[in-house]
Amino acid sequence: MSLALDFISPAAAPAADRVTLFADVILPLPLPRLYTYRVPFELNDNVVIGGRVIVQFGAKKTLSCIVAAVHETPPANYQAKYILEFIDDAPVVTQPQLKLFRWMADYYMCTIGEVINAALPSALKLSSESRIQLHPAFSREENEYPLTPQEELIVYALGSTEEGKALTFTEVGDLLGITSFHKVIKSLMHKDVIFLFEHTADKYAPKVVKKVRLAHHFVSEASIEQLFNSLSSKPKQLDVLMKYLQRVPVYQNEHSNQNGIEKAALTSSPHLSASAVNTLIKNGVLEQFDVIVSRFPLEDEPTAQLHFTLTEAQTTARDEIMAHFGEKDIALLHGVTGAGKTEIYIDLIRKALDGGGQVLYLLPEIALTAQIVGRLLRVFGSRLGVYHSKFSDNERVEVWNGVLSGRFQVVVGVRSAVFLPFDNLALIIVDEEHESSYKQYEPAPRYNAREVALMMANFQGAKTLLGSATPAVETYYQAKQGRYGLVSLTKRFGEAGMPDIELVDTRKAREKKTMHNHFTAELLGEVERTLGRQEQVILFQNRRGYAPVVACQDCGWIPKCTNCAVSLSYHKHSHELRCHYCGYHDSMVTQCPACGSRAVKTQGFGTEKIEDDLKIMLPQANIQRMDLDTTRAKNSYQQIIADFEKQATNVLVGTQMVTKGLDFANVSLVGIINADSIIHYPDFRAHERAYQMFVQVSGRAGRKGKKGKVLIQTSDPTQVIFDKVIRNDYVEFYNYEIVQRHEHGYPPFMRVIKMTVKHVEQGLGEQAAILLTQELVDRLGRAAVLGPEAPYIFRIRNFYLQEITIKLDRAHTALKWAKEQICAAMDVVKDQKEFKQARLVADVDPM
Numbered sequence: 001m002s003l004a005l006d007f008i009s010p011a012a013a014p015a016a017d018r019v020t021l022f023a024d025v026i027l028p029l030p031l032p033r034l035y036t037y038r039v040p041f042e043l044n045d046n047v048v049i050g051g052r053v054i055v056q057f058g059a060k061k062t063l064s065c066i067v068a069a070v071h072e073t074p075p076a077n078y079q080a081k082y083i084l085e086f087i088d089d090a091p092v093v094t095q096p097q098l099k100l101f102r103w104m105a106d107y108y109m110c111t112i113g114e115v116i117n118a119a120l121p122s123a124l125k126l127s128s129e130s131r132i133q134l135h136p137a138f139s140r141e142e143n144e145y146p147l148t149p150q151e152e153l154i155v156y157a158l159g160s161t162e163e164g165k166a167l168t169f170t171e172v173g174d175l176l177g178i179t180s181f182h183k184v185i186k187s188l189m190h191k192d193v194i195f196l197f198e199h200t201a202d203k204y205a206p207k208v209v210k211k212v213r214l215a216h217h218f219v220s221e222a223s224i225e226q227l228f229n230s231l232s233s234k235p236k237q238l239d240v241l242m243k244y245l246q247r248v249p250v251y252q253n254e255h256s257n258q259n260g261i262e263k264a265a266l267t268s269s270p271h272l273s274a275s276a277v278n279t280l281i282k283n284g285v286l287e288q289f290d291v292i293v294s295r296f297p298l299e300d301e302p303t304a305q306l307h308f309t310l311t312e313a314q315t316t317a318r319d320e321i322m323a324h325f326g327e328k329d330i331a332l333l334h335g336v337t338g339a340g341k342t343e344i345y346i347d348l349i350r351k352a353l354d355g356g357g358q359v360l361y362l363l364p365e366i367a368l369t370a371q372i373v374g375r376l377l378r379v380f381g382s383r384l385g386v387y388h389s390k391f392s393d394n395e396r397v398e399v400w401n402g403v404l405s406g407r408f409q410v411v412v413g414v415r416s417a418v419f420l421p422f423d424n425l426a427l428i429i430v431d432e433e434h435e436s437s438y439k440q441y442e443p444a445p446r447y448n449a450r451e452v453a454l455m456m457a458n459f460q461g462a463k464t465l466l467g468s469a470t471p472a473v474e475t476y477y478q479a480k481q482g483r484y485g486l487v488s489l490t491k492r493f494g495e496a497g498m499p500d501i502e503l504v505d506t507r508k509a510r511e512k513k514t515m516h517n518h519f520t521a522e523l524l525g526e527v528e529r530t531l532g533r534q535e536q537v538i539l540f541q542n543r544r545g546y547a548p549v550v551a552c553q554d555c556g557w558i559p560k561c562t563n564c565a566v567s568l569s570y571h572k573h574s575h576e577l578r579c580h581y582c583g584y585h586d587s588m589v590t591q592c593p594a595c596g597s598r599a600v601k602t603q604g605f606g607t608e609k610i611e612d613d614l615k616i617m618l619p620q621a622n623i624q625r626m627d628l629d630t631t632r633a634k635n636s637y638q639q640i641i642a643d644f645e646k647q648a649t650n651v652l653v654g655t656q657m658v659t660k661g662l663d664f665a666n667v668s669l670v671g672i673i674n675a676d677s678i679i680h681y682p683d684f685r686a687h688e689r690a691y692q693m694f695v696q697v698s699g700r701a702g703r704k705g706k707k708g709k710v711l712i713q714t715s716d717p718t719q720v721i722f723d724k725v726i727r728n729d730y731v732e733f734y735n736y737e738i739v740q741r742h743e744h745g746y747p748p749f750m751r752v753i754k755m756t757v758k759h760v761e762q763g764l765g766e767q768a769a770i771l772l773t774q775e776l777v778d779r780l781g782r783a784a785v786l787g788p789e790a791p792y793i794f795r796i797r798n799f800y801l802q803e804i805t806i807k808l809d810r811a812h813t814a815l816k817w818a819k820e821q822i823c824a825a826m827d828v829v830k831d832q833k834e835f836k837q838a839r840l841v842a843d844v845d846p847m
């Protein structure tokens with residue numbers, strides 16, 4: 001029997017008109033199917049599809065979940081439990097989102113619970129471990145709404161706001177001695193008495209500002225006169241009042257009193273007495289009130305209409321895009337670096353907003369949002385929302401709710417922004433659409449935001465514009481096939497020409513002994529000349545840390561991660577050895593633990609060493625580094641970019657973060673320190689990726705008039721790819737690459753699904769992989785299955801890895817059927833007792 005008996009009140013409607021409703025809910029758990037719960041009769045009218053409800057799952061746990069469907073069919077195999085509580089009166093997940101989440105689960109071979117779990121900010125997910133705390137603005141004395149005895153009990157248990165005590169839902173339930181305590185929590189939330197949070201780190205801390213205003217019965221000229229007279233013997237209080245009236249023109253405009261001013265503006269003034277302010281409040285002359293301010297303190301209206309007039313080339317490109325949108329849903333804007341694609345996006349966004357639709361603008365990297373948000377804010381003001389992973393959970397909830405309420409009509413964000421509750425999209429822009437950071441590797445859903453965006457647009461009847469200077473081979477192929485509209489911009493904006501690209505042979509330089517650390521004389525000389533002209537330099541090195549390897553020069557011992565099959569990188573700043581895969585770290589060794597030698601040396605180099613060496617060689621220059629290690633703090637991106645923008649920094653050293661879309665006017669030199677490690681990468685996309693990286697980073701040079709120069713250091717300048725980079729001929733690169741893809745059977749001609757078997761025991765992992773391969777071959781045929789094979793890094797976070805690559809012919813294999821076969825093969829392995837501990841992962845369209 002169900003636990004929630006207290007919901008069935010004897011006074012409910014006569015049995016004859018009662019309909020028994022059932023709700024299918026999505027639990028934020030990796031369950032293969034939706035669960036069905038029964039709706040308590042008296043709440044039949046409260047069920048909202050896309051709203052959250054609280055249910056009991058398992059013996060003890062209660063959780064919030066999303067209602068996906070309502071119907072009258074009881075589940076066949078189990079007795080449905082009652083829904084315990086309804087949290088929302090309106091959907092927090094929209095219908096188009098539910099459809100999209102279902103598609104994602106199907107396409108990326110995961111559960112819809114995993115999708116929901118990734119999609120919802122954690123403050124929207126409640127469980128028995130969720131906690132409540134007193135709202136900082138709550139005051140027992142000035143509480144607007146009366147509290148019920150049950151509510152009083154909770155408020156009492158939470159102590160004072162200063163104490164900051166928290167209660168878990170379970171504790172609230174115990175305290176009240178009832179199972180249906182969520183109603184009480186909801187009511188307290190509505191009354192602004194408490195707030196909810198999920199993890200201690202996410203504690204919701206609304207920004208509260210204490211303000212004061214004149215008590216309303218003084219807001220007339222006559223009463224203010226009277227007030228002044230009555231306070232004539234209290235000069236300090238008079239001063240405060242004068243100051244207030246100076247700042248708030250109550251005489252001219254009575255309404256201005258409503259907003260008041262910040263209390264601190266009066267209390268912290270050196271000319272005023274803080275105690276006089278408090279006396280005025282105590283005597284009811286001033287009234288104090290709290291305002292919760294937005295974390296997005298935006299101007300109501302754009303400050304300045306600071307957008308550019310499109311050039312002729314931009315206008316033509318825009319018109320071509322619009323024309324394509326007349327016939328096709330997707331267009332590719334292929335424009336060289338610095339062509340001015342962003343202005344075209346802005347123009348299209350404005351048009352879409354004018355038409356009443358919503359817009360999503362996707363960017364691959366937070367570093368990039370820092371620059372573009374400024375540009376967009378000037379045009380779209382408070383209609384613009386920003387969404388990315390450096391935001392706290394509460395900021396994310398604010399954007400989520402802002403999209404639901406219509407406050408944010410255009411959102412710029414990184415890949416997770418595809419989860420936001422849009423329901424009326426007109427346009428999606430995927431900038432730098434070729435970027436692999438659109439792909440989520442871990443955990444499920446292993447989605448590519450570009451593909452999700454295309455599907456999302458499809459569901460909502462929106463158009464999608466993909467933009468890049470170096471489109472993904474797959475994307476360009478679709479455009480050439482006529483499936484996407486293709487628009488090209490071949491020239492940079494304004495006077496700026498494409499930069500000159502030169503190769504510098506590091507092998508020769510080493511032979512001639514002209515290297516300075518990792519700099520050739522050419523590169524170092526060019527850096528000096530550039531700085532001499534007061535221009536800026538970007539240096540790109542694809543590895544962070546000081547050195548990727550540390551080794552004993554005598555016995556060859558190398559420190560390795562204890563959890564992963566990789567050597568540890570040396571980080572000089574923290575004097576640590578670190579694993580870049582699992583975060584394991586240890587202090588740097590000075591003596592070899594194997595042979596006792598003190599000749600332990602670093603090998604290779606990362607961004608930290610480049611920065612270090614350069615600081616010694618160029619002591620006058622201001623050098624800044626941008627990589628994962630320098631950007632951990634929330635606003636560090638903005639800071640580094642702002643410093644470089646205002647030329648407080650002369651040289652920016654960085655990893656791939658510096659290669660993407662950044663726009664600096666004064667950069668005339670870009671140096672690629674070591675091109676070889678980028679080209680030699682064991683993957684079918686290695687060439688594509690190298691081409692994109694070289695062209696993109698080169699594209700940061702000479703964007704505003706000044707001729708840019710790019711120096712690429714390599715030990716082998718004869719490699720084919722350089723030729724294509726130097727001539728900046730994407731089409732030539734594409735024509736070469738597409739032939740390779742066809743010959744070797746890779747996307748866009750074939751579809752790849754990568755299976756990974758993970759096991760803490762190497763032998764069992766291998767056996768499970770062999771069985772899975774066999775099962776796959778039986779179902780899909782020998783030709784479709786490659787492997788199993790241990791990847792180059794064969795152990796990560798204590799799991800031994802085995803990989804199997806499945807290649808499916810796009811033209812001849814039905815994807816749905818193939819996925820069913822794969823699932824069946826996985827089930828066979830999972831059902832074997834000895835492989836119970838094995839983890840099987842399917843990655844659709846791996847990158």
Ligand SMILES: Nc1ncnc2c1ncn2[C@@H]1O[C@H](COP(=O)(O)OP(=O)(O)OP(=O)(O)O)[C@@H](O)[C@H]1O
Pocket residue numbers: 308309310311314335336337338339340341342343468469493660661662663699703
């Ligand atoms: N119509 C215009 N009027 C004035 N300035 C413009 C105009 N169009 C572009 N610009 C300027 O030209 C520069 C390059 O433009 P933008 O950053 O949009 O290039 P992009 O095509 O996005 O390049 P990338 O692919 O490298 O990101 C920017 O500084 C931008 O402000």
Ligand SMILES: [Zn+2]
Pocket residue numbers: 561562563564579580581582583584797
């Ligand atoms: Zn590790």
